[in-house]
Amino acid sequence: MPYVTDAIRNIALAGQASAGKTTLFEALLHAGGAIQTAGSIERGTTVSDHDPLEKERKHSLGTAIASIDVGDAHINLVDTPGSPDFRGPTLSALAAVETCAIVVDAATGIAHQTRRLMDRARQRNLCRILVVNKIDHDGIDLEGVVEALRDEFGSECLPINLPAKGGSAVVDCFFQPSGEADFSSVADAHQHIIDQVVEINESVMGHYLDDGESGLSGQELHDAFEQCLREGHLVPICFTSGRTGAGVKELLTLAAKLLPNPKEGNPPQFVKGNGANAEAIDAVPDPKKHVIADVFKIVNDPFVGKLSVFRVYQGTVKKDTQLFIDDAKKPFKVGHLFKLRGKDHVEIEQAIPGDIAAVAKIEEIHFDAVLHDSHDEDQIHLKPLDFPMPMFGLAVEPAHKGQEQKLATALAKLGEEDPCFRIEHNKELNESVIRGLSDLHLKLMLERMKERYGVEVKTRCFRIEHNKELNESVIRGLSDLHLKLMLERMKERYGVEVKTRPPKIAYRETIAAKAEGHHRHKKQTGGAGQFGEVFLRVEPLPRGSGFEFRDEVKGGTIPGQFIPAVEKGVRQVLEHGAVAGYQLQDVRVIVYDGKYHAVDSKEIAFITAGKKAFLDAIAKAKPQVLEPIVNLDVFVPDAHMGDVTGGLASKRARISGTDSLRGGEIIIKAQVPLAEVTDYQTELKAMTGGQGRYAIEFSHYEPVPAQVQKQLTEAYKPRVEED
Numbered sequence: 267m268p269y270v271t272d273a274i275r276n277i278a279l280a281g282q283a284s285a286g287k288t289t290l291f292e293a294l295l296h297a298g299g300a301i302q303t304a305g306s307i308e309r310g311t312t313v314s315d316h317d318p319l320e321k322e323r324k325h326s327l328g329t330a331i332a333s334i335d336v337g338d339a340h341i342n343l344v345d346t347p348g349s350p351d352f353r354g355p356t357l358s359a360l361a362a363v364e365t366c367a368i369v370v371d372a373a374t375g376i377a378h379q380t381r382r383l384m385d386r387a388r389q390r391n392l393c394r395i396l397v398v399n400k401i402d403h404d405g406i407d408l409e410g411v412v413e414a415l416r417d418e419f420g421s422e423c424l425p426i427n428l429p430a431k432g433g434s435a436v437v438d439c440f441f442q443p444s445g446e447a448d449f450s451s452v453a454d455a456h457q458h459i460i461d462q463v464v465e466i467n468e469s470v471m472g473h474y475l476d477d478g479e480s481g482l483s484g485q486e487l488h489d490a491f492e493q494c495l496r497e498g499h500l501v502p503i504c505f506t507s508g509r510t511g512a513g514v515k516e517l518l519t520l521a522a523k524l525l526p527n528p529k530e531g532n533p534p535q536f537v538k539g540n541g542a543n544a545e546a547i548d549a550v551p552d553p554k555k556h557v558i559a560d561v562f563k564i565v566n567d568p569f570v571g572k573l574s575v576f577r578v579y580q581g582t583v584k585k586d587t588q589l590f591i592d593d594a595k596k597p598f599k600v601g602h603l604f605k606l607r608g609k610d611h612v613e614i615e616q617a618i619p620g621d622i623a624a625v626a627k628i629e630e631i632h633f634d635a636v637l638h639d640s641h642d643e644d645q646i647h648l649k650p651l652d653f654p655m656p657m658f659g660l661a662v663e664p665a666h667k668g669q670e671q672k673l674a675t676a677l678a679k680l681g682e683e684d685p686c687f688r689i690e691h692n693k694e695l696n697e698s699v700i701r702g703l704s705d706l707h708l709k710l711m712l713e714r715m716k717e718r719y720g721v722e723v724k725t726r727c728f729r730i731e732h733n734k735e736l737n738e739s740v741i742r743g744l745s746d747l748h749l750k751l752m753l754e755r756m757k758e759r760y761g762v763e764v765k766t767r768p769p770k771i772a773y774r775e776t777i778a779a780k781a782e783g784h785h786r787h788k789k790q791t792g793g794a795g796q797f798g799e800v801f802l803r804v805e806p807l808p809r810g811s812g813f814e815f816r817d818e819v820k821g822g823t824i825p826g827q828f829i830p831a832v833e834k835g836v837r838q839v840l841e842h843g844a845v846a847g848y849q850l851q852d853v854r855v856i857v858y859d860g861k862y863h864a865v866d867s868k869e870i871a872f873i874t875a876g877k878k879a880f881l882d883a884i885a886k887a888k889p890q891v892l893e894p895i896v897n898l899d900v901f902v903p904d905a906h907m908g909d910v911t912g913g914l915a916s917k918r919a920r921i922s923g924t925d926s927l928r929g930g931e932i933i934i935k936a937q938v939p940l941a942e943v944t945d946y947q948t949e950l951k952a953m954t955g956g957q958g959r960y961a962i963e964f965s966h967y968e969p970v971p972a973q974v975q976k977q978l979t980e981a982y983k984p985r986v987e988e989d
């Protein structure tokens with residue numbers, strides 16, 4: 267059925283694992299007539315969890331997409347995995363939708379993942395709705411869940427329907443409010459939503475105050491509702507049971523009538539160019555303009571090959587036309603164009619702005635590639651999405667000799683599908699290291715590789731890393747004892763003894779104040795001399811901005827040809843640090859004056875002068891040593907909660923929350939300096955008898971405590987060169 271952009275709704279179902287997203291996805295497809303019978307998780311028959319590993323584990327590990335036509339609306343629904351190990355695919359999918367429906371398990375309430383996703387969706391400016399699911403469950407307190415949601419996420423969270431008949435149905439509170447609810451009152455719920463909606467702009471408020479609800483036209487109310495969703499002024503709460511189907515039709519109606527179409531949501535930002543020169547570009551959902559589409563998912567299907575799934579933001583992608591990938595000179599031909607339904611696809615002729623579609627077997631396409639049909643759109647890409655950095659590593663080699671190439675290919679294919687799964691090849695040691703978000707993440711990726719590509723690996727428990735930046739060798743093993751025995755063996759066999767210490771931490775340096783620096787470099791050794799003089803200013807930049815160099819020299823007091831030399835000197839300090847020997851960051855250097863000598867000024871003289879002027883400025887600019895802070899998630903049986911939080915308290919950790927998971931497990935979330943948890947494995951094992959696990963992800967840099975700064979700067983004795 268042909269449809270226009272206004273008819274499209276792109277909705278992602280997100281939320282904690284086991285909230286019932288996949289079952290709800292199935293129920294929505296069924297209610298919308300897209301499938302004949304609803305499958306189930308237990309029987310492994312859902313559209314979404316079609317991967318053998320998903321069926322076996324009864325958990326979604328990747329996103330699935332399918333469409334439903336309801337009345338005039340065309341709903342593209344994306345099911346996402348709730349497990350934090352697979353948040354790479356989940357976060358990628360959020361880039362392709364206007365609405366994020368956060369599914370909450372009515373039986374267990376708000377989970378850590380609920381909070382995380384509410385935050386992410388808000389940061390991305392997505393319209394949000396909360397879906398309280400499993401309302402058929404015995405012994406649940408739905409009124410309590412609503413209160414908890416409003417306490418936690420704000421009074422803008424308001425029920426748009428309410429459970430009725432003991433959770434076997436729902437009653438509408440927005441369109442035609444009437445009937446009895448299990449708690450609260452339909453009339454009150456209606457009033458609260460209307461009050462919230464009319465607040466959003468003065469003209470609507472005016473009409474409402476004059477004539478009440480009848481003073482508002484349907485269109486006016488609809489537009490005000492959209493504005494509320496867009497601005498986060500309203501987060502509707504609705505109720506469903508994916509299992510019994512209660513509230514499912516109502517959710518489809520809500521999507522069709524009230525959720526934003528691609529013109530009404532907040533589009534993600536595109537930029538043209540890179541770094542400081544990047545220019546913001548607005549993609550316009552006009553079918554006649556040039557094509558701009560973004561690839562947000564890659565699947566290497568064993569039968570169809572590589573499938574690249576994209577969201578069209580502008581223009582119309584047509585079958586048999588040509589598209590460019592990023593800045594590539596040569597286009598590819600869109601031989602076949604598909605809409606997806608789980609693992610199946612349906613061929614289509616065109617994909618209009620706002621729609622989600624796929625092309626098959628185009629090897630050059632990668633995750634986050636921009637597809638376009640004119641060189642005017644070269645260098646355009648989505649503003650980078652924020653993905654967690656994979657911190658867990660494992661060295662792998664093929665279990666069977668001769669499978670090296672097969673392993674490399676299989677790993678590369680898996681890497682394409684998950685932005686948080688990376689493969690590094692260490693040339694020096696000739697080994698592949700895979701990195702992911704947790705040991706479970708790595709384990710599942712390796713299982714998938716075995717299942718899909720028939721490649722098995724040995725993971726090595728003892729390995730060697732060389733860190734170039736810190737110039738140190740690090741050995742990793744399973745325990746203290748393991749490493750100790752390996753080193754004893756080395757001594758006994760090869761007669762080499764080593765001194766050991768925990769791995770170094772990649773500290774950084776920065777400054778906390780503005781300051782001026784000056785250096786005059788003058789040297790007379792026999793023949794030609796060296797002369798260069800530099801005046802500069804330094805200023806702190808926000809964390810994470812890196813380095814900026816500005817030339818504000820007036821009247822040629824330092825001739826243009828020597829400015830690069832000054833910058834070179836400054837960059838030497840950046841690389842090697844000024845006070846503790848670590849890279850310097852988040853600083854702006856402005857060179858504004860100097861002196862030169864017609865004969866004696868040489869490049870080398872300005873390199874030295876630049877370097878020393880910079881060191882002079884830093885010394886006066888409150889230099890600071892920064893340390894990496896990581897997000898730490900610790901999973902332990904709840905009996906160990908006290909020990910773990912106590913242990914973290916002594917590690918300068920900030921505990922941000924705890925949550926109960928299923929089966930008596932809890933998760934403790936904290937931010938902690940990396941330096942404090944280099945050996946956390948051993949400690950956690952001792953504390954929990956091997957029942958705990960944890961995941962670490964890099965968060966940001968922060969100044970170290972004064973005491974630590976003192977130790978680090980004293981330990982560093984810069985080799986001060988002779989003038």
Ligand SMILES: Nc1nc2c(ncn2[C@@H]2O[C@H](COP(=O)(O)OP(=O)(O)O)[C@@H](O)[C@H]2O)c(=O)[nH]1
Nearest residue numbers: 283284285286287288289307400403507508509
């Ligand atoms: N009682 C009840 N159980 C449900 C409902 N939806 C899902 N479940 C069960 O909850 C478990 C997790 O469901 P699933 O759809 O995989 O959740 P997901 O991880 O959010 O995708 C499965 O055992 C489902 O059968 C529901 O509406 N009511």
Ligand SMILES: [Mg+2]
Nearest residue numbers: 287288325326
């Ligand atoms: Mg699922």
